[in-house]
Amino acid sequence: MTFNSNLMQDKDQSLRLRSAHDYEDLSDRFRLRLRNYERQYCNLYTIRIKDSRRRLENIALKKWNKPIKKLIDLNSVKGEKCVIVGTLYKYQELKPSILREICKEYQTVPPPSRTHFVSEKDELILEDETQRVKLNGKLDVHSVVTGCVVAVYGTLQSGVFLVEDYCWPETELTKKLLLELKVDKYLILLSGVELATNKNNNLLLQLFIDYVIGWCGINEDFMDATQIVHIIFAGNCIRSKAKPKPKYGTIIDNEDDLEAAKELDYIALQLVECIDVDIMPGEFDPTNHTFPQQPMHKCFFPQSAQFSTFRSVSNPYSCRIENKLILGTSGQPIEDIQRYSNLTDPLEILENTLNWAHIAPTAPDTLPCYPFDDYDPFLLIERPHIYFAGNQRKFQTKLTSDSGYSVRLICIPSFVETQSFVVVNLRNLECKLISLEKDFN
Incomplete structure (x- = not known):
């Protein structure tokens, strides 16, 4: 020095x-002013998709020039290319659950402790305020997480939406x-x-x-x-x-x-x-x-x-x-x-x-x-x-x-x-x- x-x-x-x-x-x-822990967390997801959808729809229209559908309306456009907007949810078998607590309560052997919860059986699901649909295709399940709001472009086939392209909300x-x-x-x-x-x-x-x-x-x-x-x-x-x-x-x-x-x-x-x-x-x-x-x-x-x-x-x-x-x-x-x-x-x-x-x-x-x-x-x-x-x-x-x-x-x-x-x-x-x-x- x-x-x-x-x-x-x-x-x-x-x-x-x-x-x-x-x-x-x-x-x-x-900053939290009034703290009320009796509220439901679903409200947070509803707000998230509502605020993000407005930005995503503008981007999607410019990028693909295709109609934007609600998930509940997908059955009416089977086989047609369209855009849907929703919140990603990852189904993960290894995600921690109440099972560990039940095992302890009944003095059985709990599952082994983990710090990483990804497996090849993970599935990607898109949901909005109406319903859910499983995603396959271009969007990699292991490169995203639950809670992201996204617009995906593709087609519905056999109850699964095949993603050809996707985009995220833009920040101002x-x-x-x-x-x-x-x-x-x-x-x-x-x-x-x-x-x-x-x-x-x-x-x-x-x-x-x-x-x-x-x-x-x-x-x-x-x-x-x-x-x-x-x-x-x-x-x-x-x-x-x-x-x-x-x-x-x-x-x-x-x-x-x-x-x-x-x-x-x-x-x-x-x-x-x-x-x-x-x-x-x-x-x-x-x-x-x-x-x-x-x-x-x-x-x-x-x-x-x-x-x-x-x-x-x-x-x-x-x-x-x-x-x-x-x-x-x-x-x-x-x-x-x-x-x-x-x-x-x-x-x-x-x-x-x-x-x-x-x-x-x-x-x-x-x-x-x-x-x-x-x-x-x-x-x-x-x-x-x-x-x-x-x-x-x-x-x-x-x-x-x-x-x-x-x-x-x-x-x-x-x-x-x-x-x-x-x-x-x-x-x-x-x-x-x-x-x-x-x-x-």
Whole structure:
């Protein structure tokens, strides 16, 4: 690590040098106001297909110029090419069910534990508000998941719809604002700190803090540091795995979690004095388990929450920074899609969810979520500029382009496993990984 004594300045001076930036929180649709768990999940699917159908029908008419039929009307057009719109459902024999609980109740041997639920017997079914139809043909059952809304083109033969082509809903392109950035401003994405289970990274975290503040690093690093305007902690700040269930009669020990929460507050406190910090919850962080996860309570951050530059935010999280629309999750939808398909590359899955126009299509089927009955907050209506997933095994990124509109896809690696973080230039969407062990030696 190289230190420059001329750059060792107090926090007040670092704050004055820090670039100003515009910020807008767009996560209101992920916040739960009134919580009613007596609702039926079917309402969520009804809303999803209703909102997606309008976009799909326009695309289908332009692409195939064929009539769009309801599933209930398919029998009247047997053998004729047509278009149908619906929600995909995958019949999977290996999908977890109540059978395991029944086996336990009757003290029989339960089925073997699995983490991947795909088999050659999986079937693809399309359903709308009226009925279902089995799909065969071009649409690969192992490359999609339950919950995706799609328009398929083909013919009905012997009760099965043979797919010749298909299309997904299009997301609206974000309206380009007149003011474009003329200088470099940077966003840092960090995930998987896991303070409760990995205490050996304290020195590296302090090095990260010193780098962001501008207290260490080589000259060019410091110049970049002064232009870092925002940090997003993308989940798993406390832990990434559930605590083992205590034995009957034992006291639940939360001391590690409490100490980790205090340490997280202290880390945030050092940063918010000179930069904006957003902290998202992860799967086992102290908030609700179901999607969308609500912001961790401000009582976990008694010191840093006093600053306007600190925000405890939801998962998923959406905001606008310097005219760039940013959207991401802590990684649960990516992991769930991996379990129920043959898609293994997190970056490919992230791009697929962008094409499917849905952040978490497997919710509520296999990804637990709140039973929304008036809107689906996970629908992708507006295409983001930066779309990320936290807590991945390795860093991956890709710049996609559609009609001249670019989207930066980012898989943020776990800090515990890689000791690294991601830096994105908000001016041109350039992205790089910085390793605290390699780049600071």
